[in-house]
Amino acid sequence: MSSFTPLRMTYREACKQAIRDALLADPRCFVMGEDVGKYGGCYAVTKGLLEEFGPARIVDTPLAEVGFVGAGVGAALAGLRPIVEIMTCNFSLLALDQIMNNAATIPHMSGGQFAVPLVIRMATGAGRQLAAQHSHSLEGWFAHIPGLKVLVPGTVEDARHMLAAALADPNPVLIFEHIVLYNAEDELDPAVTTVDIEHARVRRQGKDVSLVTYGNSLPKCLAAAQQLASEGIEAEVIDLRVLRPLDTATVIESLTRTHRCVIVDEGWKSGSISAEIAARLAEDALYELDAPVRRVCAREVPVPYAEHMETASLPQVPDIVAAVRSVVKAG
Amino acid sequence: MADFLMPALGADMETGTVVQWLVEPGARVKPGDVVAVVETHKGAIDVECFLDGVIGDLVPVGERLPVGAVLARVMETGGKPAVSVKASKSAVSAVAQPASPPLGREAAAPRTGQSTPVNPRRKVSPAARQRALQIGLDPDALSGTGVDGAVVLGDVERAGRRPRSVAAPAAAASAAHRGSFDPVQMRQAIASAMARSKREIPHYYLSSTVDFDAAQAWLQAWNRDRDPVHRLLPAVLLLKATALALREVPQFNGFCEGGVFRPGVGIHVGWATALRGGGLVAPAIHGADGRSPTELMEAMRDLVQRARAGGLRSSELTDPTVTVTSLGDRGAESVLGVIYPPQVAIIGFGRVVERPWVVDGQIVARRLVNLSLAADHRTSDGHLGGQLLAAIQQHLQSPETL
Numbered sequence: 046m047s048s049f050t051p052l053r054m055t056y057r058e059a060c061k062q063a064i065r066d067a068l069l070a071d072p073r074c075f076v077m078g079e080d081v082g083k084y085g086g087c088y089a090v091t092k093g094l095l096e097e098f099g100p101a102r103i104v105d106t107p108l109a110e111v112g113f114v115g116a117g118v119g120a121a122l123a124g125l126r127p128i129v130e131i132m133t134c135n136f137s138l139l140a141l142d143q144i145m146n147n148a149a150t151i152p153h154m155s156g157g158q159f160a161v162p163l164v165i166r167m168a169t170g171a172g173r174q175l176a177a178q179h180s181h182s183l184e185g186w187f188a189h190i191p192g193l194k195v196l197v198p199g200t201v202e203d204a205r206h207m208l209a210a211a212l213a214d215p216n217p218v219l220i221f222e223h224i225v226l227y228n229a230e231d232e233l234d235p236a237v238t239t240v241d242i243e244h245a246r247v248r249r250q251g252k253d254v255s256l257v258t259y260g261n262s263l264p265k266c267l268a269a270a271q272q273l274a275s276e277g278i279e280a281e282v283i284d285l286r287v288l289r290p291l292d293t294a295t296v297i298e299s300l301t302r303t304h305r306c307v308i309v310d311e312g313w314k315s316g317s318i319s320a321e322i323a324a325r326l327a328e329d330a331l332y333e334l335d336a337p338v339r340r341v342c343a344r345e346v347p348v349p350y351a352e353h354m355e356t357a358s359l360p361q362v363p364d365i366v367a368a369v370r371s372v373v374k375a376g
Numbered sequence: 377m378a379d380f381l382m383p384a385l386g387a388d389m390e391t392g393t394v395v396q397w398l399v400e401p402g403a404r405v406k407p408g409d410v411v412a413v414v415e416t417h418k419g420a421i422d423v424e425c426f427l428d429g430v431i432g433d434l435v436p437v438g439e440r441l442p443v444g445a446v447l448a449r450v451m452e453t454g455g456k457p458a459v460s461v462k463a464s465k466s467a468v469s470a471v472a473q474p475a476s477p478p479l480g481r482e483a484a485a486p487r488t489g490q491s492t493p494v495n496p497r498r499k500v501s502p503a504a505r506q507r508a509l510q511i512g513l514d515p516d517a518l519s520g521t522g523v524d525g526a527v528v529l530g531d532v533e534r535a536g537r538r539p540r541s542v543a544a545p546a547a548a549a550s551a552a553h554r555g556s557f558d559p560v561q562m563r564q565a566i567a568s569a570m571a572r573s574k575r576e577i578p579h580y581y582l583s584s585t586v587d588f589d590a591a592q593a594w595l596q597a598w599n600r601d602r603d604p605v606h607r608l609l610p611a612v613l614l615l616k617a618t619a620l621a622l623r624e625v626p627q628f629n630g631f632c633e634g635g636v637f638r639p640g641v642g643i644h645v646g647w648a649t650a651l652r653g654g655g656l657v658a659p660a661i662h663g664a665d666g667r668s669p670t671e672l673m674e675a676m677r678d679l680v681q682r683a684r685a686g687g688l689r690s691s692e693l694t695d696p697t698v699t700v701t702s703l704g705d706r707g708a709e710s711v712l713g714v715i716y717p718p719q720v721a722i723i724g725f726g727r728v729v730e731r732p733w734v735v736d737g738q739i740v741a742r743r744l745v746n747l748s749l750a751a752d753h754r755t756s757d758g759h760l761g762g763q764l765l766a767a768i769q770q771h772l773q774s775p776e777t778l
Binding site (some may be wrong): 304330332333335336337361371372 | 501503504505506522523526527528632
């Protein structure tokens with residue numbers, strides 16, 4: 046199957062290849078969502094799949110999130126393996142009732158008699174001037190809900206392989222694909238054919254500070270770490286990969302070596318996943334902390350449309366560098 | 377300019393009171409000089425200064441201050457002149473002076489009626505506080521290099537590595553010492569240190585009965601022609617034999633820091649001394665392995681007297697690398713000690729008793745002493761402990777070499 050996989054590909058192509066593999070591997074699997082068929086997907090992830098797999102496997106739906114996500118829940122309950130695409134996570138709020146009250150709770154309320162092996166992919170994040178109704182990062186909200194798994198692929202490799210693990214999981218799994226990452230390109234290691242959806246990963250090692258992040262903030266953190274290295278500060282970069290269940294152990298393990306932590310999240314600060322991580326460090330690793338935990342998050346405004354304002358509202362490399370300096374160098 | 381701070385005289389001290397200044401503003405001080413008498417739960421202690429310079433401001437006598445509080449400003453040789461109390465006071469209302477806050481608690485009280493805390497909590501990172509606890513340092517007494525001037529791990533590690541200097545005797549007056557210590561306070565301090573020891577240190581215990589006849593015979597011969605004041609007590613031989621044995625088995629002379637052994641620099645034996653009216657201190661007899669029995673006897677007399685009457689020096693309380701407790705001729709036959717953290721061992725001697733003993737197949741009357749070791753299992757094992765006891769025993773068999 047990976048014989049025709051090009052070694053170097055974009056994140057978008059990786060998402061598409063993952064879907065294609067799933068469709069080829071399992072006849073129960075199908076794709077459903079707005080504009081996924083004829084239009085090829087709002088971000089062109091499913092382009093060409095309608096031609097290859099036909100309208101029974103690639104289903105264009107009306108603009109009605111609560112309806113098609115509900116259909117996905119039903120299909121999963123009935124034994125299919127739906128991959129539902131929500132155009133942007135802002136629109137997922139229309140389907141929140143289906144996601145939270147049905148998908149996440151039916152396995153629990155049925156005493157384990159029904160599984161909901163549903164996968165929902167959605168675009169998240171800002172940086173392409175799509176304004177305040179198409180640019181938010183709501184994955185942290187969904188990470189609040191027991192019964193869901195929340196994946197945030199930040200690398201081409203995770204975009205390529207997380208879907209298979211998500212489909213194999215009996216729980217509803219949400220995958221948040223960052224809109225800026227779709228064009229990111231990377232080499233794929235042909236030896237890697239699966240990834241786990243349980244653990245965070247250290248993407249760069251360092252001894253002075255732990256940069257905890259995910260999604261499109263990952264490349265920003267790696268760039269910041271590169272810049273900090275020239276100042277003699279060695280930052281460790283941890284890619285969370287999975288926001289629920291949260292792999293706190295990997296973060297704490299890193300903290301026991303660095304004793305300092307900066308969390309970088311494109312979501313807002315208040316009531317966020319960054320707040321959750323900081324709280325867990327305070328609860329479970331207080332005595333490892335040698336400096337206050339710092340967070341670099343989006344400004345607490347609806348993401349602006351104007352380019353310069355959008356840029357200013359999001360965590361950027363200089364913000365990350367400054368936050369790290371503030372805890373590593375004496376204040 | 378540097379600050380002379382309220383020292384932590386052991387892991388169990390939290391506050392102290394300057395009861396007397398032995399220097400005046402303008403006086404020249406050098407490291408090792410006794411500059412103040414500080415009242416603690418261990419009685420009045422002569423506190424040495426390890427700065428080189430000229431004394432500036434002093435806190436008023438009689439105020440109880442936390443460990444780490446600034447007691448005096450010292451203008452280091454070649455430094456800027458010290459800010460006077462008046463100058464710094466008048467400056468407070470105009471400009472914040474983080475580098476030279478007014479001295480003491482009273483002076484630090486807000487003048488403007490703002491709700492500045494009177495004694496603001498020192499910023500110490502959680503990791504630094506934890507580490508300091510492990511190695512028995514008071515983090516509040518350190519200067520901080522972290523965010524907002526907080527004391528961080530690096531500061532504690534540096535302070536932990538710094539060898540504590542052994543001061544030369546200073547010429548300062550010793551007449552004014554007050555012998556009093558508060559028995560209630562001392563009881564609390566002992567309770568806290570010993571509870572911590574039993575909570576944190578996995579003790580193991582070994583003991584051995586030592587034939588004390590040779591030592592006793594040597595002592596009798598030595599003491600026969602001497603005045604009572606020049607006579608040696610058995611304790612001296614026990615102390616010297618222990619110090620020499622620690623030279624051979626140095627794994628018991630030092631500290632446990634974060635589960636890791638740090639060897640002591642020099643063999644400074646903390647000599648457990650019971651105080652009249654209850655209480656206990658174990659001040660250091662510095663370099664015990666290198667002193668003759670006569671010198672040790674003198675040091676021990678002096679130390680015990682000062683421990684009971686007041687006038688111990690701060691270095692004597694902070695320097696011990698190991699503790700020896702000898703119960704003396706009115707004590708019990710044996711003792712299993714409790715380690716004084718962060719030390720790793722306490723060596724105990726019971727009363728010398730006469731008992732039947734088998735020598736060359738014959739039962740004879742012998743003078744015997746029970747020797748014991750309580751040691752920290754994190755840093756050593758019983759096998760090594762046995763070697764230490766064997767070495768002590770061996771030294772006691774040749775008292776003439778002690």
